[in-house]
Amino acid sequence: MENNESSNSIDWAKQAYALLKEKQQLEKQQLEKQQSEKQELEKQQLEKQELEKQQLEKQIKTFVNEEQAQLGEFNEEFTWSAMILASQGKKANQISIDEIDWLSRLKKGLEETRKGFVTELLDKLGDDPLTPETLDDLETLLLRADAGIDSTDKVINSLRKKLNEEVVGGEEGIRFLKQELRNILDKPILESGNQLLVPKKNQLNIWLIVGVNGVGKTTTLGKLAHLAVESNFKTLIAAADTFRAAAVEQLTVWGARSNVDVISNQSKNADPAAVVFDSINSAVKRNTELLLIDTAGRLQNKNNLMEELSKIKKIIDKRVPNANVESLLVLDASQGQNGLNQAKGFSKSADLTGAIITKLDGTSRGGVSLAVSLEVNLPIRFIGAGEGMRDLRPFNSYEFIEALLADK
Numbered sequence: 001m002e003n004n005e006s007s008n009s010i011d012w013a014k015q016a017y018a019l020l021k022e023k024q025q026l027e028k029q030q031l032e033k034q035q036s037e038k039q040e041l042e043k044q045q046l047e048k049q050e051l052e053k054q055q056l057e058k059q060i061k062t063f064v065n066e067e068q069a070q071l072g073e074f075n076e077e078f079t080w081s082a083m084i085l086a087s088q089g090k091k092a093n094q095i096s097i098d099e100i101d102w103l104s105r106l107k108k109g110l111e112e113t114r115k116g117f118v119t120e121l122l123d124k125l126g127d128d129p130l131t132p133e134t135l136d137d138l139e140t141l142l143l144r145a146d147a148g149i150d151s152t153d154k155v156i157n158s159l160r161k162k163l164n165e166e167v168v169g170g171e172e173g174i175r176f177l178k179q180e181l182r183n184i185l186d187k188p189i190l191e192s193g194n195q196l197l198v199p200k201k202n203q204l205n206i207w208l209i210v211g212v213n214g215v216g217k218t219t220t221l222g223k224l225a226h227l228a229v230e231s232n233f234k235t236l237i238a239a240a241d242t243f244r245a246a247a248v249e250q251l252t253v254w255g256a257r258s259n260v261d262v263i264s265n266q267s268k269n270a271d272p273a274a275v276v277f278d279s280i281n282s283a284v285k286r287n288t289e290l291l292l293i294d295t296a297g298r299l300q301n302k303n304n305l306m307e308e309l310s311k312i313k314k315i316i317d318k319r320v321p322n323a324n325v326e327s328l329l330v331l332d333a334s335q336g337q338n339g340l341n342q343a344k345g346f347s348k349s350a351d352l353t354g355a356i357i358t359k360l361d362g363t364s365r366g367g368v369s370l371a372v373s374l375e376v377n378l379p380i381r382f383i384g385a386g387e388g389m390r391d392l393r394p395f396n397s398y399e400f401i402e403a404l405l406a407d408k
């Protein structure tokens with residue numbers, strides 16, 4: 001009996017030992033697996049970093065080569081662009097390759113809007129005098145290009161009034177239409193008392209770039225940095241979008257393209273307001289003339305976004321009350337009426353001073369610029385038509401409307 005018991009307990013001990021051994025083995029294997037997984041992950045991260053570094057270097061190299069405007073052919077594009085500059089009073093020797101190049105690209109960029117709007121309009125108008133039916137067609141076309149109901153009504157009513165007073169030929173109709181459209185775009189600009197938005201020399205100017213996610217804020221900021229450096233402004237960038245992980249890298253590439261320093265805080269959950277604070281300190285120390293602040297487009301919710309913007313604004317007002325501050329709302333033209341709603345939303349909570357319309361290339365809804373000017377009374381300050389560094393220019397209603405209504 002006793003013997004039996006002791007052999008049982010030996011068996012039990014053997015069993016327990018085997019189980020423990022197995023467990024230990026398993027744990028060891030798990031540990032080894034974890035370690036090798038960790039090593040693999042580290043290796044992958046290193047490879048990824050190396051790849052990103054290579055891509056960054058490659059991008060910067062391509063940018064340097066790509067960014068110089070070239071004198072193209074003496075063709076219809078060149079002639080049209082030169083004529084637009086000439087009709088604004090520029091002399092032949094005052095015209096730069098950059099300006100010609102931009103106008104050709106703007107016209108090309110607005111091709112989609114034009115196709116769905118002007119080509120049809122010109123066909124309808126022909127050389128015959130305007131009729132009430134052509135006005136109905138024009139109304140539909142303007143609405144389709146996202147000019148908005150108010151702008152469309154305004155233009156159509158003016159044309160109708162003119163029609164009641166006199167016979168309006170096709171060509172004159174177009175001229176009148178262009179003027180009416182320009183009036184809409186120019187009104188908020190004239191009311192701002194500032195025809196062209198340029199940083200004030202030898203002072204601190206702070207431009208806050210705001211807007212919902214993906215509209216092109218960071219890209220626009222990069223292009224603005226380029227324009228500013230070209231115009232000899234001492235420029236600095238603040239990476240205050242701390243929400244999106246890759247935002248700082250994206251800005252660093254843009255900064256490198258124009259040789260502009262980027263103030264950032266790489267740590268996780270960094271406070272955007274702290275980044276702004278640091279960047280203002282650097283700007284003051286360096287006598288910076290233009291501080292461009294990139295902000296997040298997406299936070300946990302819309303209220304957070306607005307709260308963050310007002311926090312940033314407060315820091316600026318407190319730390320540098322004399323700075324010339326602009327809050328510029330970036331809108332993606334391809335979002336049409338949605339853009340108009342964003343402009344209305346932001347103008348309620350964020351003290352906006354202007355708008356920048358991006359992605360005018362390849363959209364058929366460039367008309368949203370009219371809706372924003374008329375319905376939100378926001379001066380359009382810049383327009384972007386492309387992803388390149390040179391694809392952003394100060395807004396000029398004459399050039400915009402000519403490019404929009406170009407008849408070829």
Ligand SMILES: Nc1nc2c(ncn2[C@@H]2O[C@H](COP(=O)(O)OP(=O)(O)OP(=O)(O)O)[C@@H](O)[C@H]2O)c(=O)[nH]1
Pocket residue numbers: 211212213214215216217218219220241244247296297298358359360361362384385386387391
């Ligand atoms: N075609 C075209 N693409 C543009 C233009 N501007 C920006 N983009 C592209 O739009 C995408 C989004 O641009 P971002 O600058 O990252 O937009 P964002 O507003 O900073 O986005 P979040 O930081 O995520 O809120 C990118 O792929 C840009 O290259 C433009 O004028 N034309």
Ligand SMILES: [Mg+2]
Pocket residue numbers: 217218219241247294295297
């Ligand atoms: Mg961004």
